[in-house]
Amino acid sequence: MTSPSRLTDRKRDAIIQAAIAEFRANGFEATSVDKVAARAEVSKRTLYNHFASKDELFAAILDILWESSASEPRRAYEPRRPVREQLIELLQSKLAMLADDNFLALARVAIAAALHSPERAREMVDRIGQKDNAMLDWIRAAQKHGALKAGDAAQAYKQLECLVKGVAFWPQLAMGQPRLTPAAQKKLAAASADLFLSHYGV
Known part of the structure; x- marks a missing residue:
């Protein structure tokens, strides 16, 4: 059985990868939380559980890259x-x-x-x-x-x-x-x- 923490980590990674793709393709202003959540195949609520805002998500990506x-x-x-x-x-x-x-x-x-x-x-x-x-x-x-x-x-x-x-x-x-x-x-x-x-x- 998959542990909750590993599932959470996988969802966070999916959000980050989706956000990288969206930001690279569309730029910061044109990228929305809705688009990132849809690409990551998670709910907006799940995304906000990991990142409080689009700015925070972008900052996390910059740190990772x-x-x-x-x-x-x-x-x-x-x-x-x-x-x-x-x-x-x-x-x-x-x-x-x-x-x-x-x-x-x-x-x-x-x-x-x-x-x-x-x-x-x-x-x-x-x-x-x-x-x-x-x-x-x-x-x-x-x-x-x-x-x-x-x-x-x-x-x-x-x-x-x-x-x-x-x-x-x-x-x-x-x-x-x-x-x-x-x-x-x-x-x-x-x-x-x-x-x-x-x-x-x-």
Whole structure:
């Protein structure tokens, strides 16, 4: 006999998969709870038992897809290793995440949803920012050990993000350009690391 908890888990998974499909196909505004429930083959009441609102459901999906695409282990700063070598590895992990199909698809939906609600945009950015802090932590640790110049780590992180996302995220997201090949990702990681270290290196 199937236990109630396993049935509940299966229904929750069905809701999530249905919502991903609806959001990807129709965008945030055009996706309704009714459509998600129908695709998941559950009642609206069941859906609301798991997620209090469409916003909460969307936020849960972003979390799930973020976790699945950001599967690379966090890398702590290693004082005995060359700083350039470590930075390139971090950037290559980030570039692999940015090229993930699910990540790009949901990023498009998230941005479209944010255009209709600046408040929602801030919430999404905050949620992603809380998870996407491995690079910032690494920069702070490198500064603490004297491998990078002291200063505003958050500002340095933003500048590094722009070097990467300006080539390997925004063109693909907004203009439909093809994702970078692994070879191109490796080349961009090295070039971005060198440009960053030309200013922040010691």
